[in-house]
Amino acid sequence: MEATRRATFLSFQPPAITEAEIEAVAETLRSGWLTTGPRTAELEARMRDYLEARHVLAVSSCTAALHLSLVALGVGPGDEVITTSITWPATANVIVHCGATPVFADVREDTLNIDPARAAELVTARTKAIVPVDLYGQPADLEELAVLGLPVVEDAAHAAEARYRGRKVGTIADVTCLSLYATKNIAAGEGGLIATDRDDLAETLDDLRVMRRGHGALYDIAVPGYKANLSDVLAAIALVQLDKVEQHAAIRARHVALYDEGIADLDGVEAVGRDARDVHANHLYVVRVTFADRDDVQRALADENIGTSIHFLPVHSLSAYRDRLAPHQPELPVTERAGAEVLSLPLSPAHSDDDVRDAIAALRRVHARLSG
Ligand SMILES: Cc1ncc(COP(=O)(O)O)c(C=O)c1O
Structure with a gap:
């Protein structure tokens, strides 16, 4: 064992960025596409394969992914959503953003993931959804949670590479939300992804994430959407990170x-x-x-x-x-x-x-x- 302290500070979680990411950003800037464009579409397609999911939508953060997912499920004022408290506040904040109330279930002693038995005790007539967190990269008990019969929005911000009982995270819950934040396993700096096998939710989420523009001078919107799309500059970084x-x-x-x-x-x-x-x-x-x-x-x-x-x-x-x-x-x-x-x-x-x-x-x- 080294007897003396380390000479330089060891950062907790620095991003692993190389010339390949720098070149991808430069190429994107040269391409003229700054906002959502071909690189975002490519990222969605590649993540669909990687997550083995039917739909993947790129958004501006995992926070936005979670928020839009709850909105798409119709969570609103007066509703309750069950989640855990040992998580980044975003998981609970998005419930509040919908006007709903987070109800925190206690966690399992071993994994610190939501304890399905504790979650079951908290279900009321107002409960609209459950948001389990795959804490540190360990998938939550998705089978036991599915038994509760509530829509599941999985917070998989930590869990891009995870598999639950052999199945890729991204295909099990109604909606799975991932993060591309600077420290994450696929790091673009900022960004998020929504994976779902449900066509209805994918369509609603697509309307919600950005206000669509029409093809001519006229335009229309189907819903009063948000501004939560991903830029191609960030998608370009994520694509290189996905290669690695x-x-x-x-x-x-x-x-x-x-x-x-x-x-x-x-x-x-x-x-x-x-x-x-x-x-x-x-x-x-x-x-x-x-x-x-x-x-x-x-x-x-x-x-x-x-x-x-x-x-x-x-x-x-x-x-x-x-x-x-x-x-x-x-x-x-x-x-x-x-x-x-x-x-x-x-x-x-x-x-x-x-x-x-x-x-x-x-x-x-x-x-x-x-x-x-
Ligand atoms: C468990 C968890 N959920 C959600 C988020 C929010 O992710 P983002 O920063 O992409 O909005 C984080 C971010 O660190 C997180 O750790």
Whole structure:
């Protein structure tokens, strides 16, 4: 084990951008297409193949993807939507944007994904949909959730490469939403994708994502749509990233194995669980820290020049949500305990194996210093 701190700061999750992405952007700019155009169409076609889905629509973010999906399902004022609280606030915000109320179900102790039994207890006459999150890249329990008989909008922001019981994420829920944000497994900087096998939803989502322009001087719109289309400049980056998706997945899988081995004997450091029946997208490597206060450990790692992050602070505990919880919102003991313990270690295809070894060595030094 290295006895001394790393000389330079190891970023938590830098994007893996090369000359190929830079050239693709330059080519797009030279082409004259700045907004949605042929590259966006190509991205949709390629993602249809990749996700094995009937329809893929490119949009401006996963937040927009989730929002438009709920709008397309008719979620509105007075409705409730069941989701989880250990997620990026966007998952819940979009429910509020529809005028509906998020109802948070507690999560499974092992994967931190929505606990289908807890979700079932929360269904009321007002429940309009369920939004499970494939947290860190582990698909939620989609079969158990389907039994509830509610439309499922899957938040697969972390899960581009995931498979659930052999089936590609993107084909199982009514709608699956992915993110192309800067840190994501297919990173364009910003952007999102909606996958669905339902023709009716695809048509409605297509109307909602952008106000269509007519072919002549006259134009008409079928619905008062949003402005949530993807630019070709970003689609060009995503296309190059898609070419590398398997190569990047292999690097992250190797890094995950290094971490698993490197922390195996540390008491009070435990990786969040995975379901061996599924393909995990390895978007994040998250441990639960119980040997010392998580925030102290994060600060100590920063002093060691190791960048980390927290995924996530429970949404229901954030200022915006404290006063807008459903009257029947249950206690969320598993979520709250996890929210105080989770710590995400550096994981990116831009990192070398030695970077990951540095992060492990630093964590082991911090463990030796702070435990007990
Ligand atoms: C679980 C989850 N859902 C939704 C989002 C929103 O994605 P976007 O930034 O593309 O809107 C994120 C973003 O980090 C996320 O982590």
